[in-house]
Amino acid sequence: MDKHKVILVTDGDVVARKAVEAAAKNIGGRCISMSAGNPTVLTGEAIVGLIREAPNDPVVVMVDDRGVKGMGRGEKAMERIMEDDSVEVLGVVAVSSNGKDCSGLDVTCSITKEGRVIEGSVDKYGNETGSDRICGDTLSVLKKKKGIVIVGIGDPGKMDFNDEIHKGAPITTKALREVMKRSGMNAAH
Numbered sequence: 028m029d030k031h032k033v034i035l036v037t038d039g040d041v042v043a044r045k046a047v048e049a050a051a052k053n054i055g056g057r058c059i060s061m062s063a064g065n066p067t068v069l070t071g072e073a074i075v076g077l078i079r080e081a082p083n084d085p086v087v088v089m090v091d092d093r094g095v096k097g098m099g100r101g102e103k104a105m106e107r108i109m110e111d112d113s114v115e116v117l118g119v120v121a122v123s124s125n126g127k128d129c130s131g132l133d134v135t136c137s138i139t140k141e142g143r144v145i146e147g148s149v150d151k152y153g154n155e156t157g158s159d160r161i162c163g164d165t166l167s168v169l170k171k172k173k174g175i176v177i178v179g180i181g182d183p184g185k186m187d188f189n190d191e192i193h194k195g196a197p198i199t200t201k202a203l204r205e206v207m208k209r210s211g212m213n214a215a216h
Contacts, residue, residue: 119176
């Protein structure tokens, strides 16, 4: 059985949902819109069921903890998705939250609010931080995972209108394409 190729996005509010839906369409993928929520409403098991029904790859899924410290609903769903034998997680688009007391997570690269690919991280507004680590409320489960592509971006609704839906959500789209490129999957244009 071929595994469904999945990209996880660590945000699920209304603005993020619209950006992720547009970006998934731009890359020729399929967005599981029902995975949106702030916090994530569906269980990981329910999301895996929807992934299995998706007609094409990559399948883009949103997971969100809504700022809960520790293992929130988004992280529980993410962990369940990553453990499923029918799923291959290509990577994660990690949305920065500027969290306080955050030890951070190493990123593979980030996309700035201007659309530049950088080797370090960005803050909630899509600005370079000068660090290799990104802070976000739905990221700590990834610290246990090795070798996964993690692309940081600012919050889709807070990057000086550079990721607007009417512009085609270019920052989120570029982040999804970067995950695909770095994981070896070709992205549609």
